[in-house]
Amino acid sequence: MPIKESAPQLNRPEDPVRAGGARDEDTTIEDPVESDLPGQVQRTLTEHLESRLAECAELDGGFATAVQELSRFVLGGGKRIRPTFAWWGWRAAGGDATGPAAEAMLRAASSLELIQACALVHDDLIDESDTRRGHPTVHRKFARTHYEERWAGGAAQFGMSAAVLLGDLALAWADDMLHTAGLEPAALGRGLRPWRAMRTEMLAGQYLDVFSQVRGDETPEAALRVAELKSASYTIARPLQLGAEIAGADQRTLAALESFGHDIGVAFQLRDDLLGVFGDPAVTGKPAGDDLREGKRTLLIAEAVRAARAQGDDHAVAELRAVLGDPDVSAERIESARAQLVRLGAQQAVEERIAELTRGAHRTLEAAGFAEPAATRLGELAVAVTDRTR
Structure with missing residues (x-):
């Protein structure tokens, strides 16, 4: 017979990361969830x-x-990015900050x-x-x-x-x-629409990421498609829609959140791609240049190859391809590849794309006219996930 034993106890955080707001030690009134x-x-x-x-x-x-x-x-x-966007999608669509419905939304977002x-x-x-x-x-x-x-x-x-x-x-x-989670049946039914789409899109993006590596697809279009599906959808756009759908958002609100979430989601992934090559391992928790060793065909690589071809620099293309997907590549060759990415203007091109997407998201947010505090918090989150060091 199998051995049975009591369930292991999980450690609870003593000082969890805070997301705005400070607790007044002199009051016994609980802060809302978003504090x-x-x-x-x-x-x-x-x-x-x-x-x-x-x-x-x-x-x-x-x-x-x-x-x-x-x-x-x-x-x-983890930074709990996805539950955070789901929560503020809920609030942007008029969801309450406290009460049974808010607690059910918190559980749904946490999933x-x-x-x-x-x-x-x-x-x-x-x-x-x-x-x-x-x-x-x-x-x-x-x-x-x-x-x-x-x-x-x-x-x-x-x-x-x-x-x-x-x-x-x-x-x-x-x-x-x-x-x-305790959602009302109608709210759960609405929430399942982005939930189901998100799961499929996440797996599609993961497959296309692998597929582009084995095919050696270095086009910007392929890189951006992976970014849209693998990250933008399930990290930001669909979580926002999940919260908004559960709250019963109208089509105008859903459309604004979809546009905002797409732009910020792609920018988030592009920032992640830069960190995967230029990030500090002590901060990212991953080895330096790990995306190069894994052979990731990101927009960063696509822009470098495009620039090198435009310049007739076959040597630079060959050097980058030799590094991509080599698990045993030396630190010196990683550093040389980084230098090529900078010299060819690929790093700057990706930075400019991130800035363009972020500006577009802010314009969408301003035009949407969401009630406070959702409008301010979404604007702050847009900056936090696209202008990060880790």
């Missing part, structure tokens, strides 16, 4: 995962131990972090990444455990299997969390 939105998301996720861990412990102790690793991953980091966990665990596996947030990736961690315990079979295969299954579990639990 500490990331902390409230953390609380909601912790409560949900504790209940699911208890169920897993009833199934088998070994499985519960594996799921504990997934829980640590979900609760151990997006489980989709994010699925995406990250699987993305790290696909990219064969060693680290995430400065720690070993899930598949590497399970492979190491296999090796240390001297279990039968291959360690790498076990790590891969565990990561696939735990990523799948996170996706299944995301659906469960949304459906049990």
Whole structure:
């Protein structure tokens, strides 16, 4: 018979990241959710995962131990960007900041972090990444455990299997969390429209990312399509629509949020692409130039290849292609490739595209005329996710 054991207890954050507002220690009145939105998301996720861990412990102790690793991953980091945009989509469409409906919305928004966990665990596996947030990736961690315990079979295969299954579990639990959030049936039905589209678009973007690598597609159009589907949709645009749909938004509000979310979402991914090549590993938690080693055909690469061809610089194109997808490329060659990206104007071109998209998003936001505090917070978030250092 399988061994049963009590559900592992999850650590609750003592000082969660705050998102505007300060708590007055002299009052006993609770602040609304948005005074500490990331902390409230953390609380909601912790409560949900504790209940699911208890169920897993009833199934088998070994499985519960594996799921504990997934829980640590979900609760151990991240900026809670997707729940934040979902919340402000809700508020922009007239949703309340407090009360039972707001608490249900918070749970629905928090479920997006489980989709994010699925995406990250699987993305790290696909990219064969060693680290995430400065720690070993899930598949590497399970492979190491296999090796240390001297279990039968291959360690790498076990790590891969565990990561696939735990990523799948996170996706299944995301659906469960949304459906049990406490939303009114009509609100849930509306919310399922962007939810379903988001899941498909996320997987389509991930596939196209891999597909463009194996085909060696270096066109700006292909790079932007991946950015739209893999990041813009499920990171910002669809979460905004999720919150707005749950609140019962009209078509004008939905259209404004879609336009705003698309522009900011693409800009967010382009900033991520720059950080993937030029970011500080101590800040990003990933090795320097990791996107080059993984062979990512981003807009940064597309702009460099286009500029090099226009200049007749076949040597620069050959140098970049030689680095792309080489997991053993030296630090010196990474630095040389970076220099080429700067010299060819690719880095500047991407920066200009980010600025253009951000300006367009702000124009959309101003024209929409959302009520406060949603208008101000969305404007602040647009800056935060596109002009970041990590």
